[in-house]
Amino acid sequence: MNEKREQSVLVQRSWMVAAQKIGAPLISAALAVVVGSFIIWASGYDPRAAFIALWEGSFGSPKAIGDTLLKATPLILTGLAVAYGFRAGLFNIGAEGQLFLGGLAATWLGLSLAGLPWFLLIPLMLLASMLAGAAWAFVPAILKARIGAHEVITTMMFTYIGRYLVSYLVIGPLKAPGQIPQTAELPGAGQLSRIQALFSEATLASFEFLKLGRGHLGIVVAVIAAVLVWFVLKHTTLGYENRAVGFNPWASQTAGISVQSTTVKALCISGGLAGLAGSTEVMGVHHRLFDQFSSGFGFTGIAVALLAKNHPIGVIPAALLFGALAAGAGRMQFQADVPQKIVLIIQALVIFFVAAEEIVLWLIRRRQKEAVSHAG
Amino acid sequence: MLGDIITPDLFASALRMATPLALAAIGGTICERAGVVNIALEGIMLTGAFFGTAMVLLTGSPWLGVIAAVASGAGISAVHAFASINLRSNQVISGTAINLLALGLTGFLMELWYGHPGTTDPIKVLRPIFNFESPGGGAIAEAWRWFDSIVFSHTPIVYLTILIAIVAQVAIHRTKWGLRLRALGEHPRAVDTVGVSVYRGRWVAVLMSGALAGLAGANLTIEQVGSFTENMTNGRGFIALAANIFGRWTPVGSYLASLLFGFADALQIKLQILRGVVSIPPQLFLMLPYLLTVIVLAGVIGRAVAPAAVGEPYEKG
Incomplete structure (x- = not known):
């Protein structure tokens, strides 16, 4: 009798833990939307019209869904980057800079190796972007591991340096002929194709939902990356050490894990993921590099990672949420007149x-404790 | 050519450029000495810059603008205080939220109030306090020109900042309030044990840092630029954090470190006149302050020790 009751309490508790894990971020997102609506209303706009426009612009049609996927793609990757760092107790606030370097490396390689077939060129470009992103995180990583220089300041500084570097290159050495400061267009074999381009006209005519507009194959790269990061964190020594150091660096050190080398690896892998976001943007969306090719995806990645509770698979829905906000913001401004900046506020x-x-968790836990003690 | 770069104005400009960094860095010092990391300095500065400008546009009075900047800085830092002290949130994450909030809020209000993104209309600025006649020619006049430019060419907040650095230094190291503040960051439990409220002490420190970062924003818009542009702080809040560390968590040290960064910024601007002579791209000069920040951090850490309890939320026993 007693055992049965204990078991039911345990089942109840594991349910509560799961509900907590998924419920708490949902509540946070919902609260943010409520406060955001209040701000929209208090500013004299119509929140209903705003959210209708936001919905139509993000999920209202296959084309809108394509736009959401388009925006979610870099956010999954920067979200993964930030989450991987957080799992080792590191805050990579500079994903934006690593993204810039990734975009730069991919563009440079794509233009230099024009003529290679796509099945060689695309993997090379993706790889180059990861290496460049990792390299951009390497100095902050070494400084953190060796002398404890705070990665928040150093990665941020490297973001500014990286942006000026790209800005210089697209005005100077890498500039294509013409008035606009941008590189030449990538060869077709170095571009990630649009999803709808994979299907014939006939298929698209009968399956309307495949008309995903600008949505491109980068989303596949991003989802594969999420699964890989999940696997690494969950099932490899590298991931175990990463989590152990994040959880308790002193205990890890005592247990024989090198905190220094784990720190360097973690920040470089994080940088590599952010770099990948740069190449998918360049290869899937713009097909060339210019000054402003990222609209702060590196910073939004922080919100994505936190909302996902740093879980690599959780990053996907979180990125879709922020991707939808970004995709719908334009329509919201156009249709309901609400400044797009509201999206930043909601973030x-x-x-x-x-x-x-x-x-909130503290309240939930206290209730649970009471429930358990009553049951016992 | 060298004479075009090393002018009295280079040093005067260094002092001007150092001012917003120093104000924010001293704010960071006070906050971290009390045990709260304030990564939100960037966003608070931006908030102060915006509301300061908005107030000047509304009333035409630069001084009311300064007050609005300080008040809005303290106001938005209250969010950080509430989250990191009362709710015991992760202070770095709460600070990141404030930075994003400031970016979004100022951009949103900009469009709401002025109908367009980008830059506001020009505002009435605070003028330099002193305005001396320069004497005739000769070496003495030349020396006077240097002295006048470096010492007497500045706007009020530039002088106020030097005063604030000295007063804060004395307050932190020579007063009972300062002793308590430092204890909050080193051993909050001890402060609690003797019956002084940790929460209250930390709240005061965070609000003070917010007010100072807000004042830094006022200096940027109401004294230096004369208008507000979205995201105009451009990483200064983070450089200020580095200046605070380089200054070893002391106000005067923060000020001197900010002078170094201010000098790099002033030099960077001056060096751009070289562009006509040597073809060095301006972006490489623009990187200079950020590069210097990394180099300085790399050189100083290990020898500078942060307050022991910094970043740790305090739970009442």
């Missing part, structure tokens, strides 16, 4: 509520 609120959710 900030999500981060804030995720960070402040301790108070």
Whole structure:
């Protein structure tokens, strides 16, 4: 009798833990949307019209869904980058800079190796972007591991340096002939094709939902990366060490894990993932490099990672949410007149509520404790 | 050519450029001494810059703008205080949220109030306090020109910042308040044990840092640029954090470190006149302050020790 009751309590508790894990981020996102609506309303706009426009612009049609996928692609990768760092106790606030370097490396390689077939060129470009991103994170990583220089400051500084570097290159050495500061267009074999381009006209005519507009194959790269990161974290020594150091560096050191080398690896892998976001942007969306090719995806990646509770698979829905916000923002401005910047505010609120959710969790835990003690 | 670069204005400009960094860095010092990391300095500065400008546009009074900047800086830092002290959130994450919030909020209000993104209309700025006649020719006049430019050419907040650095230095190291502040960052439990509220002490410190970063924003818009542009702080809040570390968590040290970064910034601007002579791209000069920050951090850490309890939320026993 007693055993049975204990078991049911255990089942109840594991349910509660699961609900907590998924429920808490959902509550945070919902709270952010509520406060965001309040701001829209208080500013004299119509929140209903705003959200209808936001919905139509992000999920309202296959083309809108394509736009959401388009925006979610770099966000999955930068979200993974930030999450992987957080799992080792490191805050890679500079994913934006690593993304810039990734885009730069992919573009440079794509233009230099024009003529290679796509099945060689595309993997090479993706790989180059990861290496470049990792290299851009390497100095902050070494400084962190060796002398404890705070990675928040150093990766941020490297972001500015990277952006000026790209800005210089597209105005100078890599500039294509013409007035606009941008590189030449990538060869076709170095571009990630649009999803709808994979299907024939006839197929598209009968399956409307495949008309995903600008949505490109980068999303496949991003999802594969998410699964790989999940696998590495969960099933490899590298991932285990990463999590161990993030959980307790002192205990890990005592247990024989080198905190220094784990720190360097973690930040470089994080940088590599952010770099990959740069190449998919260049290869799938713009097909060339210019100054402003990223609209802050590296920074939004922080919100994505936090909302996903740093879980690599959780990053996918979180990135879809922020991707939808980004995709729908234009239509919201156009249709309901609400400034797009509201999306940034909602992002900030999500981060804030995720960070402040301790108070919610604390309440839940206390209830659970009571439930358990009553049951016992 | 060298004479075009090393002018009295280079040093005067270094002092001007150092001012917003120093104000934010001293704010960071006070905050971290109390045990709270304030990575939100960047966003707070931006908030102050925006509301300061908005107030000047509304009233035409630069001084009311300064007050609005300080008040809005303290206001938005209250969010950070509430999250990191009362809710015991991760302070770095709460700070990141504030940075994003400031970016979004200022951009949103910009479009709401002025109908367009980008830059506001020019505002009435604070003028230099002193305005001396320069004497005639000769070596003495030349020396006076240097002295006048470096010492007497500045706007009020530039002088105020030097005063703030000295007062904060004395307050932190020579007063009872300062002793308590430092104890909050080293051993909050001890402060609690003797019956002083940790929460209250930390709240005061975070609000002060917010007010100072807000003042830094006012200096940027109401004294230096004369208008507000979206995201105009451009990483200064993070450089200020580095200046605070380089200054070893002391106000005067923060000020001196900021002078170094200010000098790099001033030099970078001056060096751009070389462009006509040697073809060096301006972006490489623009990188200079950021590169210097990394180099300085790389050189100083290990020898500088942060307050022991910095970043750790305090739970009442």
